[in-house]
Amino acid sequence: RKEVEQDPGPFNVPEGATVAFNCTYSNSASQSFFWYRQDCRKEPKLLMSVYSSGNEDGRFTAQLNRASQYISLLIRDSKLSDSATYLCAVNLNTGGFKTIFGAGTRLFVKA
């Protein structure tokens, strides 16, 4: 089993739709969690950190479920510009540094 797993998609949704992605992680020592956005042939950029209490930034909501070991990203009122690959990342403290990225979920928002 991969340490961090994401549904690769693609998710094809119409503008205005709500879409949700999940990311599961296997190591209970995971300490911090992030969602990154990566546009085609570009570098990943931080979308948002994921806090234990959940957090919201405009149309984007991130949640963490430690008991079930997954994080989620909800995008409301999808825009064409939301089309991208969304990577989850998990930081571990296992006596040394370790960040594990998921392989990403591709989202296409259609007009």
Next chain:
Amino acid sequence: NAGVTQTPKFRVLKTGQSMTLLCAQDMNHEYMYWYRQDPGMGLRLIHYSVGEGTTAKGEVPDGYNVSRLKKQNFLLGLESAAPSQTSVYFCASSYSILAGDMDTQYFGPGTRLTVL
């Protein structure tokens, strides 16, 4: 601020050739990282550095070497390139490793390397 920059942007090598990828950051970050990204594999950590003069192995270090002689620069070397090293290489930096928001990583634009 330029953020994180990488040179070159593209490179084609023949098997057995060597090259160095340069990463520079102007954010005074302590930590720097080199990743490779392959289709369906996500980002995989090659080497990282927690400060000037220190380096450590990541998940896939074989065939690569690194150096961090100056805080702002992190070099990735391929001594004898192999076709399996064809990939997109990203450099990243952060303030710290595990300090909440402070461990957000900032990525460079990437280097697309093809080894024939």
